[in-house]
Amino acid sequence: MRRKLVVGNWKMNGSRAANASLLAGIVAGVNAADASCAVCAPAPYLSQCQDALSGSPVAWGAQDVSAQPGGAFTGEVAAAMLADFACTYVIVGHSERRAYHGESSELVAKKTVAVLDAGMTPIVCVGETLAERDAGQTAAVVSGQLGAVLDLVGERMAQIVVAYEPVWAIGTGKTATPAMAQEVHAQLRAQLMAKNAVAAETVQILYGGSMKPDNALELMAQPDIDGGLIGGAALKAADFLAILHAAN
């Protein structure tokens, strides 16, 4: 039985003042018996998250990482630095990174390994664009994205989290129907099974793409949807908590 996991992706939003109120609201509403949850904040605010969330059931993490271990890479943040702030999770391969920063699946695979090497859990994002879905390429696209990661992580497959995020559903208000999402999640599970059937049973596969309090329950009731990666709705404590409680 996989435990559900709900992760907020704050993207490039927040300020010290706004974060303080959001974090306090989340901590006040989380119960120890709830599903697992985490917030992935912009890197400058990880220290603030660590201060506010230490000792609470809420974990924290980052939204990206360098594939490089350190050195002359101006502007990059190494996995060891994120571990230094006690991050539990690091999102890798978000579609905004792939689209706006030209990240290839091979680079995403290297970032995944960097996160694992530093003792954290990578949340590996995969997903198709609308044009790819319309062209009937969804299965090929997501299996190629996941396959590049699986080839590199080998036996450590059990230590990753996968997030299926159809690009056309991110920040658009359009959500995949539970059946559409489940179909892709089942394909991803089958791909994991083909590599390691035992590990595939434990890998959490999150859905992301306009998940909201009013659709979270139905999505997370699907057999292969193990939680959510939440963008817009993670910026309001009440919405994030409503999604978290839908996961219980």
Ligand code: PEP
């Ligand atoms: C995301 O960016 O990971 C995401 C799922 O965003 P939203 O919930 O706003 O669609």
